Amino acid sequence: MSNSNIRVLIVDDSKVIQRLLFEILTSAPGIDVVGIAGDPLEARNMIKRLDPDVITLDIEMPKMDGITFLRNLMRLRPMPVVMISTLTQKGAEITLEALEIGAVDYIAKPNHDLMNNLKQITAEIVHKVKVAARANVDCFADNKRQAQPVIAGGSSLNSNRESNIDLLAIGASTGGIEAIKQVLIRLPTNMPPIVIVQHMPAGFTASFANRLNNLLDLTVLEFDQPRIKLDRNHVYIANGNRHMLVEFSQGAYFGIASDDAPVNRHKPAVDVLFSSIADHRASHSIGVLLTGMGMDGASGLGKMKREGAITVAQDEKSSVVWGMPRVAIEEGVVDKVLPLNEIGNFLSEQCLK
Template structure:
């Protein structure tokens, strides 16, 4: 296999040194250069032609967001953002993913971290995955498709007799994919939506607020014990599993911190498996872009335990990373695959 050439961009000399040493420890990764700000990064991107760029969010002269927008518009390259865990850092990181960044890594102790060794394996893994990511812009569909979304939404005039719950799992590239899906759901959607997006604590609340500001449905970070409401999207809090429990005749959120599954908490498998206990509910299970296979075991249990599970995966064409959808498709239990821009329409067909 070819070496992966990486350009490390950070305004801190200490961070440039630490990140470079970490990445160079992997036999396939070679840091070909460093840059101290966005302007410096754009010049070195042209001369060094890296396969992946690690990009600090907060920098002087030209910050990470400006730099990323320029790169993705003029000369696309896989980018992994390196962010602080502050509220502003979380919001900027989500914007970066919308602009085209493949993924992000958080600095454990703020802007200049003495604890970066804690995320050594994570940043190496994300750089390796970014080198294989699909960074092409998703195909823009014609106005007829947009009209199809509107027509389908208008058809939802009354609740179906069977209770429905929409459950979505995603990881790398997920915030962008969720934006495509959630913002196309109608305000009177006759079902609640549960979302597991692999993210650390501090980022899922910003994701929920961002999607809520763009969507007709209500979007919030899930809270333990709240009753599921139609037309509301519940995003699993970072660091907590999101499951469903029944209280009398209603269904409620249950969040907990039991053991991580496949290294993930929240886990798509755990969410899907909790829904398998309710055969009277039709679950519309959606697996979108992400590395690994989270969601596959849960989908198998859902399909085995209830006759009322309809499974949709995102197509390879629109995925940033096709790992999670591919693993689900290999079970032969997926009912259909759809481009990310059509997934909301496919969901609404179930009504």
């Protein structure tokens, strides 16, 4: 084995999943599977002995469930973890909990014809493991320690404010689940409409919206209609199977769903959302690019900036994966580079002016 290869420990009680993941990962250049554990207790001993760079972790296992194991792991020995979850509502909710605890990413396990369907997402599995190996897992604990949520029923924006900002747009990918939450919990009520693209499958976006809605004073919805008026004090999460665009018509913003082809390999894509805003009152909006791998969002953010929008990117230290924000910064299309714990406050200040 090459010392430079990514060392992966597979933790799963299913012999089928073990074999498939082993075949997929060992066939990829730059990855070595150093061990396979059938349950978390076995995994705990193997981590000490094998010192893996990345763990793939199932959720439902004997002796200890994956969530409990992950919580202990992130408290005692933080390291990159990619969850193995099912494409069900229950699977989505548990996966989101795992991402909030500190898992870097997840692999959505097909519900049927497991062997063939899992092989079809070989490239995705390999990509996510390689991204996880470069992730900044220490920032999870730092960001949570610095969180200062708005007290429920507390401050709200002055309805007589002079700010011309009447739309906020946020894009994120890997690490974005927790990052988006950390931004939104700092926002007061009566904010302008907030539109968000987070890279995740359909079904997961509904669960994500529900979790945020139960946490915030803002009303959070999955955007799952062809066209809808965007209201103040509302957050709209793009459906995991549709692009989301924004248009301004007759004095109001409207969200538009699109079934067009993926952009930057993503659907929904941040670039699609940001580019649509650039065509409609960009000078009254703020675009925010959070943690994520790749370059989605940089081009659209540049269009927004050229049309007069305020543009913000998350800094490297607070990002799980500093990819999307880095590209935007390097292209010179970012007005403000801020740590995660300052972005929500900055948005509030801009809307209070």
